[in-house]
Amino acid sequence: MCGLFISNNPEINLSSLNIIEKTLRFRGPDCSSGLIEHLGWKAYHSRLSIIDISSGVNQPVIDKQGGLLVFNGEILNYKELGQKYFKHNYTSDSILLSDLLAYDKLSLDELDGFFAFVYVAADGHIKNAARDCFGVKPLFFHQVGQYISFSSEPNTLKQLFNSEINSAAIEEYKATRAPIFSGSYFVNINTVEPGCCFIQGEYFNCLNYLSGDYIDFDLNKLKNALKKGLETRKVSDAPIGLLLSKGIDSNLLKEMGEFDKFYSIGFKGDADIEYLKSQNIAGLTIIECEVEDYANDFEFLLNLRGEPMSVPNEVLLYKVSKQAAQDGIKVLLSGEGADEFFAGYDRIFKWASVSKEFDLNVFLNMYCYIPPKKDSKLYQMFKELFASKVFVNTFETVRWFFIRYHMPVLFRRLDFSLMAAGIEGREPIANMHVFEQAVKISAQVLMGDIVGKLPLREIISQYKGDTFAYEKKVGFPVDIAKIFENKKQLSSYDLWFDENLKVLK
Numbered sequence: 203m204c205g206l207f208i209s210n211n212p213e214i215n216l217s218s219l220n221i222i223e224k225t226l227r228f229r230g231p232d233c234s235s236g237l238i239e240h241l242g243w244k245a246y247h248s249r250l251s252i253i254d255i256s257s258g259v260n261q262p263v264i265d266k267q268g269g270l271l272v273f274n275g276e277i278l279n280y281k282e283l284g285q286k287y288f289k290h291n292y293t294s295d296s297i298l299l300s301d302l303l304a305y306d307k308l309s310l311d312e313l314d315g316f317f318a319f320v321y322v323a324a325d326g327h328i329k330n331a332a333r334d335c336f337g338v339k340p341l342f343f344h345q346v347g348q349y350i351s352f353s354s355e356p357n358t359l360k361q362l363f364n365s366e367i368n369s370a371a372i373e374e375y376k377a378t379r380a381p382i383f384s385g386s387y388f389v390n391i392n393t394v395e396p397g398c399c400f401i402q403g404e405y406f407n408c409l410n411y412l413s414g415d416y417i418d419f420d421l422n423k424l425k426n427a428l429k430k431g432l433e434t435r436k437v438s439d440a441p442i443g444l445l446l447s448k449g450i451d452s453n454l455l456k457e458m459g460e461f462d463k464f465y466s467i468g469f470k471g472d473a474d475i476e477y478l479k480s481q482n483i484a485g486l487t488i489i490e491c492e493v494e495d496y497a498n499d500f501e502f503l504l505n506l507r508g509e510p511m512s513v514p515n516e517v518l519l520y521k522v523s524k525q526a527a528q529d530g531i532k533v534l535l536s537g538e539g540a541d542e543f544f545a546g547y548d549r550i551f552k553w554a555s556v557s558k559e560f561d562l563n564v565f566l567n568m569y570c571y572i573p574p575k576k577d578s579k580l581y582q583m584f585k586e587l588f589a590s591k592v593f594v595n596t597f598e599t600v601r602w603f604f605i606r607y608h609m610p611v612l613f614r615r616l617d618f619s620l621m622a623a624g625i626e627g628r629e630p631i632a633n634m635h636v637f638e639q640a641v642k643i644s645a646q647v648l649m650g651d652i653v654g655k656l657p658l659r660e661i662i663s664q665y666k667g668d669t670f671a672y673e674k675k676v677g678f679p680v681d682i683a684k685i686f687e688n689k690k691q692l693s694s695y696d697l698w699f700d701e702n703l704k705v706l707k
Contacts, residue, residue, distance in 0.1 A: 204261070205229030205621075206272040207246040207358060208320050209351035211344075214244045218362055222246050225358040228506060229274075229621045238262050240270050241326040247272050252532060252626055253280075254294040255439045263296055265304040268324035273299055274354050275317030275339045276626075278434045283312065303330060310405045311335075314434055314634070318394070320352050328401055335406040336539070336632055337396030337610035340617060344391050352394075356386040357508030365389050367706050373580050376699055377570040379512040380611040383583050387509045387706060396610055408605045411637070414594035416644040424657055425458075427639040428631070432459045432535075435630040440532035445522070446486065448474040450655065450662045450671060451537025451546075455630055457665035463531060467491055467522035472679070487529070489522055496521075497685050500701075506622060510702035512611055514680035516619045523623035534625050538612045539632025542604040543640035545597075545654040548674070552654070554600040555645035562588060565600065571695050597645040 205226035219237045227234055230248025238245045240262070247261035253276060263271040277283070277295040284292035287307045292298040295315070302308040303321045308330070316338035321330040331352060333341045344351045344359040353359050365388035371381035385392035397406030432455060436442055443463035446452045456464065464486040468475040475488050500517050504510075511517070526534055545551035550568045557564075562585060566573045574580040593599040609632065620627040630636075643657060650656050653674055663671035682694045686701050 204250055204274045205246075205248040205354045206261075206274050206318070206320065207351070207353045208243055208262075208270075208272050208322070209245075209349070210243050211346070211349040211351050213349075214351065214362065218244075219246070221361045222358060223248075225355050225361060225508070226353070228624075229354055231624045233260055235260060235262060240264060241268070241322055241324070243270060243322055243326070245270060245272050250532065250621070250624060250626060252276060252438050252440050254296075261296060263300040265300050267304045269300070269304050269329070270322040271296070271300045271303060271319060272352075273317065273319035274341075275315060275319070275334065276437070276628075277313050277315045277317065278437045279312075279314040310399065316628070318354065330402070331394060331400035332402075332405075333394045333396055333398060335397045335408075335634065336605070336613070336637075338613045338617070338629065338632065340614060341394040342386060342391055343394060343400065346390065355507075356388060356391050356393075357506075359391045360386075360388045360508060363390070365391055370579060372703065372706070373574065373578070375510055375703075376572045377566075377574050377580060378607075378611070379571065380614070382607045382611065383580075383587075396606070408637075409591060409593075409602050411641045412594070412598040412602050414598060414644075415642070416647075417642045419643055419647050419657060421657065421660060424636075424639045425661060427635045428454070428458060428661070430635040431630040431633045434633070434635070435535060435628045438533050441530050442533040442535065443526050443529075443531040445519075445534050445536045446478065446483075448477045449537065450658055451540040451631065453666060453670075454540075454658060454662045455535060455537060457662065459535075459630075461485070461535075463487070463526070463529065465489075465522045465526050465531075465534065467518045469493075469680070487525060489525055491518060491521060493685050496680075500685070503619070503622060504702065504705050507618060508705060510699075510705060511618075512615045514682060514698060516615045518680070519616065519619035520622050523620045523625040527624045532624070532626060533628060534620060535628050535630055536616060537631055538616060538629040539609060539636070540655060540658060542601070542609045543631065543637060544643070544658055545601065545645065545648040547604070548652070548654050551597070551600060551645075552649055554597045555649045557596040560588065560593070560596045560599045569603075595645075 207222050227248045230250045232251045233249045235247045245262040249260055261272055273296055277299055280292050280295035280298040284290050284298050310332055316334045318333045318339040318341035323329040340354055342353050342356045344363055368384050368387055368389050371384040371387045374381045381387055394400050398404050443465055444461045446464040446466045462485050466478050467489040470490050496517055499521055541547055616627040648654055659671040682697050688697055
């Protein structure tokens with residue numbers, strides 16, 4: 203896990219390094235490349251060492267053909283691909299990726315992992331600028347004419363090019379807690395979309411898998427896919443831990459995997475930590491957050507990020523990750539993806555499972571924190587988005603939206619919060635191993651009368667019993683009114699928005 207920057211814009215020079223270091227170094231505390239010039243490009247990389255940590259293999263990587271690679275993420279099947287294409291035992295996934303690109307052997311859909319990378323060929327032209335299938339890793343860009351700059355953080359680009367605030371993104375933030383259409387909060391700064399290469403276009407579209415071709419549910423096949431996801435996401439030369447709550451997703455990972463260290467956080471009296479305290483779990487660290495600590499960490503994260511955070515839990519994720527980092531942990535696993543793949547947002551997926559026709563107004567009222575008005579630009583964008591696709595039913599319409607647009611927001615908050623503490627976040631459920639099984643399961647099999655995710659609940663019940671498995675989900679609350687002064691007597695949502703939007707003023 204790292205921070206990358208690369209640009210052919212002549213405005214970027216050694217005097218730019220201070221901004222780049224200030225906004226990207228936190229993503230790679232183990233080493234920094236400085237600003238490297240090659241083929242008319244300036245490249246920077248900060249590294250958090252996870253794979254091949256002792257070899258000193260750092261980036262940017264310049265290959266024997268003269269190409270240049272900057273890469274953020276992990277290619278977890280790098281050993282298998284090394285044998286397949288080069289009959290060589292690779293110890294570095296960065297070098298494997300560099301060789302695949304240099305020798306024109308790269309097939310993006312073969313990569314098992316999470317990644318964002320930019321590759322400039324020996325002729326000085328970009329050959330690849332790609333992001334993983336589900337958008338686990340970020341890749342932002344700023345383009346003016348023939349000049350383009352890529353970065354792991356939009357704040358880097360915003361400061362380098364003095365970008366103005368995108369007002370449309372603020373409306374999106376209040377509805378969805380992220381600029382899901384605008385790409386960033388800043389003018390002329392966008393994002394490479396999940397499953398896309400900036401040069402070669404889309405290589406993965408989850409809608410192609412949501413065809414309604416359901417098969418009889420096979421519990422063993424799902425368990426094997428979950429085990430494969432866990433096995434691959436534990437590929438690391440650095441210590442690993444698990445973020446644990448009372449929810450079925452993290453407990454499923456706990457029961458199916460082997461971990462020595464577990465981490466949980468909350469405020470005193472929270473249901474999650476009170477439950478975990480009662481379980482006497484070996485290797486579990488529980489942090490009880492204080493209001494003053496939360497407020498201080500909030501200010502630190504907001505200034506570091508340079509843009510609003512999506513949800514209050516981001517601060518707690520950062521705080522618990524700081525403790526894990528102090529314990530020597532470099533990788534934390536988490537349960538993201540389960541709700542999107544397996545219909546875990548009970549109310550909205552239950553509606554979708556019984557609705558014969560998709561009703562945009564009903565969907566927006568259920569999904570958005572502040573639903574857009576019908577005469578607004580944002581409402582029209584939602585309308586055009588759903589009208590531009592062909593869906594087999596309402597359930598798959600909603601599942602597509604959650605996978606394609608909602609899930610990357612969760613990845614962004616996990617990625618930033620953990621990276622700010624020097625930790626790599628990984629999601630053993632949100633990968634192709636599990637996805638290919640989940641999309642074959644119909645709404646009728648996924649949804650019960652009260653709760654969703656029934657296949658996952660059936661598996662966890664084998665370990666922890668039916669009472670635990672079928673209990674309705676409890677939220678992970680942060681009482682915002684206890685943390686921030688609320689002179690205007692705002693609602694919790696509005697108070698959170700108000701505090702976060704200060705960073706854009």
